[in-house]
Amino acid sequence: MLEIHNQILSILFASRDPVSIAELQEVFPEREATEIREAMEVLREDFNQMQAAVELRQVAGGFRITTLPEHHETIREYLKNKPSAKLTMAALETLAVVAYKQPITIPEISEIRGVKGSSTIKTLLEKKLIETRGRKKTAGRPMQYATTREFLIHFGLNDLSELPTLKELEEILSQDDDESLEPPEEDQDIDDAS
Amino acid sequence: MLEIHNQILSILFASRDPVSIAELQEVFPEREATEIREAMEVLREDFNQMQAAVELRQVAGGFRITTLPEHHETIREYLKNKPSAKLTMAALETLAVVAYKQPITIPEISEIRGVKGSSTIKTLLEKKLIETRGRKKTAGRPMQYATTREFLIHFGLNDLSELPTLKELEEILSQDDDESLEPPEEDQDIDDAS
Amino acid sequence: MDSNLSREQRRAREKVTGQKPMVFPAPVRTEQPDVQGLNIRLEIFEGPLDLLLHLIRTQELDIYDIPIAQVTDQYLGFLEVMKDLNINIAGEFLVMAAQLILIKSRMLLPPDPSEEDDEDFIDPRAELVDRLLEYEKFKNAADLLYERETVELGVHARGWEEFADDEKEIVDVNVFDLVRAFHGIVERYKEKVVIEVDHEPATIEEKMEELRRLVALKREFYFSMFFESRISKFHIVLTFFALLELVRMEEVRLYQKGVFEDIRIKAC
Numbered sequence: 310m311l312e313i314h315n316q317i318l319s320i321l322f323a324s325r326d327p328v329s330i331a332e333l334q335e336v337f338p339e340r341e342a343t344e345i346r347e348a349m350e351v352l353r354e355d356f357n358q359m360q361a362a363v364e365l366r367q368v369a370g371g372f373r374i375t376t377l378p379e380h381h382e383t384i385r386e387y388l389k390n391k392p393s394a395k396l397t398m399a400a401l402e403t404l405a406v407v408a409y410k411q412p413i414t415i416p417e418i419s420e421i422r423g424v425k426g427s428s429t430i431k432t433l434l435e436k437k438l439i440e441t442r443g444r445k446k447t448a449g450r451p452m453q454y455a456t457t458r459e460f461l462i463h464f465g466l467n468d469l470s471e472l473p474t475l476k477e478l479e480e481i482l483s484q485d486d487d488e489s490l491e492p493p494e495e496d497q498d499i500d501d502a503s
Numbered sequence: 504m505l506e507i508h509n510q511i512l513s514i515l516f517a518s519r520d521p522v523s524i525a526e527l528q529e530v531f532p533e534r535e536a537t538e539i540r541e542a543m544e545v546l547r548e549d550f551n552q553m554q555a556a557v558e559l560r561q562v563a564g565g566f567r568i569t570t571l572p573e574h575h576e577t578i579r580e581y582l583k584n585k586p587s588a589k590l591t592m593a594a595l596e597t598l599a600v601v602a603y604k605q606p607i608t609i610p611e612i613s614e615i616r617g618v619k620g621s622s623t624i625k626t627l628l629e630k631k632l633i634e635t636r637g638r639k640k641t642a643g644r645p646m647q648y649a650t651t652r653e654f655l656i657h658f659g660l661n662d663l664s665e666l667p668t669l670k671e672l673e674e675i676l677s678q679d680d681d682e683s684l685e686p687p688e689e690d691q692d693i694d695d696a697s
Numbered sequence: 698m699d700s701n702l703s704r705e706q707r708r709a710r711e712k713v714t715g716q717k718p719m720v721f722p723a724p725v726r727t728e729q730p731d732v733q734g735l736n737i738r739l740e741i742f743e744g745p746l747d748l749l750l751h752l753i754r755t756q757e758l759d760i761y762d763i764p765i766a767q768v769t770d771q772y773l774g775f776l777e778v779m780k781d782l783n784i785n786i787a788g789e790f791l792v793m794a795a796q797l798i799l800i801k802s803r804m805l806l807p808p809d810p811s812e813e814d815d816e817d818f819i820d821p822r823a824e825l826v827d828r829l830l831e832y833e834k835f836k837n838a839a840d841l842l843y844e845r846e847t848v849e850l851g852v853h854a855r856g857w858e859e860f861a862d863d864e865k866e867i868v869d870v871n872v873f874d875l876v877r878a879f880h881g882i883v884e885r886y887k888e889k890v891v892i893e894v895d896h897e898p899a900t901i902e903e904k905m906e907e908l909r910r911l912v913a914l915k916r917e918f919y920f921s922m923f924f925e926s927r928i929s930k931f932h933i934v935l936t937f938f939a940l941l942e943l944v945r946m947e948e949v950r951l952y953q954k955g956v957f958e959d960i961r962i963k964a965c
Contacts, residue, residue, distance in 0.1 A: 318556035319574035320581045323853035328581070336580045362512035376859060380513035383530060384859065387514045387522070390529045396870050398878075404870075405879035410913075421914060422882055464872050471637050473646055473876045475883065475915070481625050482880075517859045567854065575851030587850050592839060593743050595846075599838035615832060618744035618789055628873045635872045651871075658845040659852065667841070672834045 313340065313348050321352075327371030396432075403429040404438055408460070408472060412442040412453035430454065438463065507534060508542050515546075521565025521656065563655035564662060590626075597623045598632060598650070603669055606636040606647035624648070632657060745793035746832040748775065753829070760829060763822055765804055769797040800825065883914050887922060904939035912949055912964045920951075920960035 320336070321328055333345050349365075349372060356365040356374075366375050376384060396404065406418050419425050433439045442455035456469070466472065514530070515522055527539050543559075543566055550559040550568075557568050570578060590598070600612050613619050627633045636649035655662065742748045752771050753760055773794060779786050803821035820826075911918060920940070940962065943949045952961040 312555065315556040316574060316577045319570040319578055319853070322557050322568070323570055323578045323856045324581065325856040332581065336577060361506065362509040363516050373857070374516065376513040376517050377509075380510055381859075383510045384514055384517045387518070387526065387530045391520075391526060401870055401874060401878045402882060405875045406882065408875055409879050420910070421886065423885065464875065465634070465636065466872065467637055470644075471635070472872060473635055475876070475880055476917075477646055478876045478880050481628065516855065519854050519858055570853040572848055572851040575853075578853050582856075589846060589850070590843075592843070595839040595842050596743055596835060599835045599842055602842075603835065603838060615835060616744060617746035617793070617828065617832060618787070631871065631873075657849060658842055659849040660845070666838070669834050669838075672837045672841075673830075 313337065313344070314352055317345070317348055318352060321365070321372060321374050324373075327368050327373040329371035332371070397429070399424070400429040400432050404433055404456075404460075407433070407439050407454050408456050408469070411455035411469075412445075413455075414445050414451040414453050416451065418454075507531065507538070508546060511539070511542055512546060515559065515566060515568050518567075521562045521567040523565035526565070560659070561661045562659055563652050591623075593618075594623045594626055598627060598654070601627075601633050601648055602650050602654070602663065602666060605649035606639075607649075608639050608645040608647055610645065612648075630657075744787070745790045746829060747836070748772065748790070749793070749825075750829055750833055750836070760826060763826065765797065765801050765822060769801045772797055796825070886911070886914055887918070901935060901939050901942060904935050905942055908936070908939055908943060908962075909948065912943075912962065917961060917963045920962060 316337075317328075317333060320333070330342060330345055330349065333349075334340070334342055337345060353365045353372075356363065361377070362380060363374050363376050366373055368375075402422055402424075403418060406421050407413055410417070410421065415427050415430060418430075419427075430439070437457055437459045439454050439460065440457045442453045444450040445453050460466075461468065510531075511522075511527060514527070524536060524539055524543070527543075528534070528536055531539060547559045547566075550557070555571070556574060557570050559566060559568055561567075562569075596616055597612055600615050601607055604611065604615070609624060612624075624633070631651055631653040633648045633654065634651050636647045638644040639647050650663070654660075660666065742751065749768065749772065752758075752768055752775075753763060758764060758768070776786055776790060776794060779790075800821045920937075940949070940951070944951055947965050950963050950965055952963060953959075
C-alpha cells in the first residue's frame with residue numbers, strides 16, 4: 310500500500326500547476342476530503358521543519374512546492390551559467406541560413422527567409438554563434454556574417470563540411486514513417502492535449 | 504550563512520535537467536569540488552532514507568530528483584496525460600546498434616540489423632535520441648551517428664558504460680532466461696521474502 | 698484541462714500504465730515452438746535475421762551447427778504463408794531466402810578431395826552464423842533498452858520550473874534542427890516562387906532572377922516543380938525560356954537521365 314502522503318508529494322513534485330484539494334479528491338475518490346486535507350497539512354509541517362531548501366506553499370488555486378526565497382540568487386546563478394543554445398524558431402532559421410550560405414549579408418538573409426527584421430542577428434551575435442566576416446564588394450558594401458568557432462563547438466562539428474546536406478536530409482525525411490513509436494494503446498480515446 | 508547542502512538542494516528542485524558537479528562548481532567557485540561532491544552524497548543518502556516519494560538519482564552525468572516509479576499511476580491519474588509513446592522494437596534495435604557502435608553510418612546499421620531503410624533514423628533524430636557525429640573518412644564521406652545526452656536521460660543511464668558490454672550480452676543470451684535482465688535489487692527482495 | 702475522463706479512458710490508461718511489458722515480441726518467443734502451424738504474428742519480425750533466430754532459438758537448435766535444410770524449409774514455408782496472407786514481403790527476406798538455398802546446396806557438395814584436412818574447410822554456414830550471433834547481441838541490447846524505457850517512462854521530473862525561460866524559446870537545438878530549419882526555408886521559398894509564377898505577369902528577366910535565387914538556395918532542383926501547382930502554359934514556356942537563357946549564359950546546367958525523365962537544374 311502506498312501512503313497517501315507520499316502519493317500527494319509525488320503529485321506536488323511532478324505537477325506544473327498548483328495542486329488543489331478538489332483535484333486530489335478526483336485522484337483519490339475513495340478518500341475523504343478531510344483525510345486529504347490532513348495529509349497536506351502534515352506534509353506542510355514536515356517541509357517547514359525538515360527542509361531548509363524548499364517549502365510547501367499555498368498559492369492561487371492550490372499547493373505548490375517552491376524553493377525558499379533566500380536561495381533564489383543561487384538558483385539564478387546556476388541557470389545563468391548553464392550552457393544552452395535555446396533558440397527561438399526565428400533565430401534558428403537565421404542561424405541555419407548563415408550556416409549554409411555564409412558569408413551572407415542581412416538583406417540576403419531576409420530575402421531567403423522571406424522575413425524582414427534583424428533582431429535575431431543581434432541574439433546570435435550575443436550568443437557568439439555568428440560573427441561579422443568582412444564586407445561584400447557590392448553597392449553600399451554591406452556587412453557579411455558567418456558562423457563562429459563556438460558555433461562549431463556547440464554543434465559538435467569539426468568543420469562546416471560535417472553539416473548534413475539538404476540532399477542527405479531529404480533522404481532521411483523521404484523515408485516512410487514506420488511507426489517507430491508504438492501507438493499508445495487506444496490512443497484515439499485519449500485526446501487530452503495538456 | 505546558507506548551508507551548501509540546502510543551496511544545492513534548491514538548485515536540484517528548481518531544475519528539470521540533471522545538475523552536474525561541474526555546473527555546481529561554477530555556482531560555488533569558492534568551494535572545493537570534493538566539498539560539493541560530499542554534500543551531494545549526503546543529500547543522496549538523506550533522500551534515500553527519508554523520502555518515499557522522490558529520489559535523487561545520477562543520470563547523464565548529473566544529479567536529478569525524480570519521482571519513484573511506484574507513483575507513476577497516481578501521477579498520471581492527476582496529470583491526465585497521454586501515456587508516453589514507446590519506441591518500437593525496430594527503433595530500439597537501431598538505438599542499440601548506435602549505442603554500441605558509435606559513431607556509425609546508416610549502411611553499417613542496416614548491415615548489422617539485416618534490414619534496409621533508415622526510417623527509424625528519422626524518428627530517433629526527431630526525438631533527439633541520436634545526432635549526427637561527423638563524417639566517415641571513406642568514399643562519399645557518409646554522415647555518422649551517435650547517441651545523445653537525451654538518450655541517457657530517456658533510459659535513465661548515467662553514462663554509456665552502464666550498459667552491459669557486448670560480451671556480457673552474449674553471456675546473458677547463453678543463460679537463456681529473462682530473469683537475468685532484472686536488476687539485482689529484485690533478487691534481494693525475493694530472498695528476503697523467502 | 699479535462700477533468701471528466703470517461704470510464705473507457707481511465708481503463709485505457711490503466712492498461713497502458715501497467716508495469717510489465719505488454720506489446721513485446723519476446724514473450725511470444727518464449728512460447729512453445731509452433732513452426733508447423735506458423736501462426737506467429739508476422740509483424741513481430743524486424744527482418745530476416747530476426748526470423749531465422751526465432752526459428753533457431755524456439756526449436757533449441759544448435760546455432761553453431763544449424764540444420765540448414767530444415768531451417769531453410771521452415772523459412773521458405775514462412776514466406777509462403779506471408780504470401781498467402783497477402784503480406785508484402787520485404788526484399789531483405791527474399792535475399793536471405795536465396796542465401797539459405799545457396800548454403801543448403803553447398804552443404805550437399807562432397808568435400809573437395811584436394812583439401813587435405815578439415816583445417817582448410819570453411820563451413821558454408823560460418824558467415825551466416827557470425828551475422829546471427831552479432832545481431833542477437835544487439836537484439837538483446839534492444840530488449841534491455843525496452844525494459845529500461847518501461848521503468849523510466851514511469852519516472853517524472855519536476856513538473857514546474859522556477860525562473861523558466863520564455864515560452865517562445867525552443868529546446869536546445871542540434872545539427873539536425875539546423876539542417877531541417879534550412880530545408881523548411883527552401884521548401885517555403887519554392888512554394889513562393891511557384892505562387893508568384895502563377896499570379897504575376899512576368900518577363901523573362903524577372904523569371905531569370907527568380908531562378909537564380911532558387912539555384913543559389915537549392916543547388917539543384919527539378920523542372921517538374923513548376924508543374925506542382927495550377928499554372929498557365931504561358932508561364933511554363935516563360936520559365937523554360939528563362940532557363941535556356943541561363944544555360945546560354947553558363948549560369949546553370951540542365952541534366953536529363955533519359956528522354957522522358959525530369960529535367961534537373963544545377964548551378965554551374
